[in-house]
Amino acid sequence: MPICAGRWLPPEMEADAPGGAEGPKGELVLYVGLGQSLLALTPRSRPLGEKPGFVDPARAWVFSATGDPKVAGNPLADIPEEAFAMLYPHQRMGRSGPLTAASAEILSALGPQDLLLTVNLARRGAALSYFEPEGGTASFQNFQRCLERAAEIAGERGLRFTRTVVSWVQGQADARSIRRRYAKRLGLLVGDLEAAHLAVTGGVGRLYVCLSQATATAAVPAIGPALAQIDVARSRRDRVFVAGPEYMLERSDGVHLTPQAAVYLGALHGRAIARVLMGGTWKPLQMERAVVEGDRVVVTFEGGIGAIVAHDVGGQVAGGYRIGARAVPDLGFRWSDPANADARIVEVGIVGPRQVALRLSHPPVSVTGCELSLGFPPDIGLPEGFVAGDPSTGRGGCSMVRTVGDGARKLGLELHDWAIQQVIGASHGKDR
Structure with a gap:
């Protein structure tokens, strides 16, 4: 029987060993999860996620004998070399985290001779600073060790190693951070991760960062990571992209994901990553522009x-939802006119495949300084997510705008793109 990175393969898997001598050379892609408990933990709640089994016994691998991407109980501490010594098939479990579902989607972008190595280095309660090179933890060094080990395995198997993907799911620990400060630090971290990747690959290839937008819990958009994460994605659009928001996911306790919500989040990340790895681009559902004509504002969306x-909440039955949003005024839109504090939205409706029309109580004399926000409703607060299948129990930022999707499903749930939380300026129709 052949050996794969120090592990004996069972007879039924011999023919599928990655990078076998008779097969064509392929690629090893390293996929790493960094962030907090939405990646690190999946609570013991029902219903469970996917049925147990291999993700792909020939192409999907992890470092843990359990088949889970986690390599250590505390990945912020120094992880011993032996934890990275052997490869094992990546396996689905009833309580698998998002990285497992994401890995299954990513494989659709890879060839039959390619290998996907998935590692979870997320840790509950971890602030952004913990992942920095000088953050006072061993997280960054553990990431470097994953890169080095991936390069070694690729060399052993006759595979190329030029691409690393990071899923960044983090924000609650930095909920009180100033937007500009968080954006600056996240941008620097992306640069450090990319430099580490290029140091191992000899300056070849690319590192991508896929993030999901943390749910805002404060009415002031300048506070918290939600908008800062979007800022980074826009400034580094060749490297960083947003899979979508997190507010529509069911929680076990208002914060942590249920098993099925974890699978759903992973599917959203994996779909976006697969699109990018195949040479395409990905944008979340977002407001592109808001054009004012009299007392009417036409909002055009892109992405998704x-x-x-x-989102229809009229027929919602408490206890029946895994994905959803509570009813919020005006679908979650809010209008701000610095010249008229009384101006507000009095009517809202979807008027096209990608357009929403708003009617204002007072037409703006000038659009200078006017802002349109989405996802910051008046009752914003804690808990950030809903529980017990009842979206009305959540108080985090949210909107009721989503796509109809393309029929793709996960665990029987349709994959919809929900609008990210956002604040944009407005323009006059005559200015376009």
Whole structure:
């Protein structure tokens, strides 16, 4: 029987060993999860996620004998070399975290001779600073060790190693951070991760960062990571992209994901990553522009898949939702006119596949300084997510705007793109 990175393969898997001598050379892609408990933990709640089994016995691998991407109980501490010594098939479990579902989606972008190595270095309660090179933890060094080990394995198997993907799911620990400060630090971290990747690959290839937008819990958009993460994605759009928001995911306790919500988040990350790895681009559902004509504002959306719709909460039955949002005024839109504090939205409706029309109580004399926000409703606060299948129990930022999707499903749940939380300026129709 052949040996794969120090591990004996069972007979039924011999023919599928990655990078076998008779097969064509392929690629090893390293996929690493960094962040907090939404990646690090999956609570013991029902219903469970996916049925147990291999993700792909020939192409999907981890360092843990359990088949889970986690390599250590505390990945902020120094992880011993032996933890990275052997490869094992990546396996689905009832309580698998998002990285497992994401890995399954990423494989669709890879060839039959390619190998996907998934590692979870997320840790509950971890602030952004913990992942920095001088953050006072061993996290960055552990990431470097993963890169070095991936390069070694690729060399052993006759594979190329030029691409690393990081899923960044973090924000609660930095909820009180100033937007500009968080954006600056996250941008620097992306640069450090990329430099570490290039140091191992000899300056060849690329590191990508896929993030999901942390749910805002404060009415002041200048506070917290939600908008800062979008700022980084826009400034580093060749490297950083946003899979979508997190507010629509069911929680076990208002914060941590249920097993099925974890699978859903992973599917969103994996779909976006697969699109990028195949040479395409990905944008979340987001406001592109807001054009004012009299007392009417026409909002145009871009990103995501499919036409937009208003999430229907009229038929919601408490206890029946895994993905959803509570009813919020005006679908989650809010208008701000510095010249008229009384100006507000009095009517909202979807008027096209990608457009929403708002009517204002007072038409702006000038659009200078006017802002349109989405996802910061008046009742914003804690808990950030809903529990017990009842979206009305959540108080985090949210909107009721989503896409109809393309029919793709996960665990029987349709994959919809929900609008990210956002604040944009407005323009006059005559200015376009």
